[in-house]
Amino acid sequence: MQLKRLRPTIILFAACLLLSTAAAAREGYQRIVSLNGTITEIICALGFEQQLAGVDVTSTYPATVQKLPKVGHNRNISAEPVLALRPDLILATANFLPPAVIDQFKHTGVKTVVLEQEYSVEGTKKLILEVAAALQAPGKGEALCRQLDKERQALHIVQQSKKVLFIYARGAGTMMVAGRETPLDRIITLAGAHNAATGFRDFKLLTPEALVAANPDVILLFDTGLQSLGGVNGLLKVPGIPQTTAGKKQKVVTMDGQLLSGFGPRLIQAIRELSEKINA
Template sequence: MKLLNTVLVVAMSAGIFYSCTTSSKEEQKTPQTESEEITDQGPRIVSLHASASEIISALGCEEDLVGTDITSVYPESVKKITKLGHISGITAQGILSLKPTLVVVHKDELSAQLEKQLQEVGVQIEKIEQNYTPEGTIRLISSLGETLDRKEEAQELIAAFNQEMDSLTVTSSNKKVVFIYARGAGTLMVAGKGTPMDALIQLAGAENPCSDFKDFKPLTSESLVKANPDALFFFNSGIESMGGLESLSQIPGYNLINAGKEGHVVSMEGSLVSSFGPRLPKAIRELSNKLSAVQ
């Protein structure tokens, strides 16, 4: 479930070679078309996926990013890049106003209409896949390294990622952890199977008792009491939207579960939890450490 859910004519060549490196070119003696001028200036990348934006930056191509979706907030410098909004509302006109040579987007989040509009003007589209496992992260890094002609950098990033993963010490426990997506007291959703939160909870050695459904569903007091988690898990921004820790008692069923009675609440930065990018080892370690304090 997606939680937060004309064309500018640009003559672009379908045979453009998309490399992150900006190589100098000999001056053309013949007049250049607009697309040739853009190409001569180097690649112009629009990333509509937070994990992709993070990896593109880690591969040394951040200077080629000309636009991102609103969820792309890491590294900090990416926040300064033009934001096109949430993927559900992004238009071809908005993308093409940035004169991109490459658009990176999750394959399940690209509408047929938007794809057609971009293809009609010759923009290369890289449709990525992501599954919430360490192996999925490695595949995504490798794929983007291939697309951006940064294979060597991708292998170095993967090697560092594997080293961090190998250094992790996670002790499995029987602790039940429920992730709640909050946008104020009026919007409370529980993470089920197939979500990055569910995967991260398991990688941190705990259990998600809400695994009998996929994606997210609205929280109810009955379902929360039935799950009876040992800890509740939030984004930092989610707790802030509720009005702080002292306001969590307004969650339906909060005072009837072990987590509520004991005040066992953990929170983490949203992009770290959900990206499943190069920082995944850090996310696992941080959640594992926080849960170790839950007795």
């Protein structure tokens, strides 16, 4: 039934892709499409950037990958633009890619590897090793994990009582706060602070009442999020912000979104930078 629902363009690709899969397995993958920014970072850190044929729009690092063809956002990927790049390997994470799209990829015969992402240092190492295995380069994965361990050993984080609230903003219209079991919750904890939002999981709409109740010492945003609000002055116009300790002291911290929440090869750098900015 799935094949009947596939568009003709996908079926046209199938024959060529089936023929190329065996050769790709022997010679190493030559046309990789990554559907996750962290996976893209890992692919590049392992030395396979030249094999990338396309990426999703969350793939922003290293900067050179931004020149590659984009196949959309990983939250709403469709099969056609991905298959149009004639990939011999598709890499993605399970938290975003719809199962129906995964089935479409597999029906065409394209090697598709869908990985689970865990937001911890050990989870990052596991993801690195799994991507390296998919690229048939386990030794490179082990070397990258050793480098991550070396960086972690040199990291000294002081635990503190500061409460940090992450706000996801794209303009003042819709703003969300990060609760428990989110990448932002985990990175705040790793940086030695506490998530000010504790009563819920995932993300929740920001309300003035919730802001005042959380009363964060620090407000954390992606740098693009603060820009969308018009900077700190714009943020201070959001109802509830001026009544918080962070608002009164104008203690606002911003970081690059992929660095802060990606949990990729730069994880230790992200922890160190966030800790330093919280304590500045």
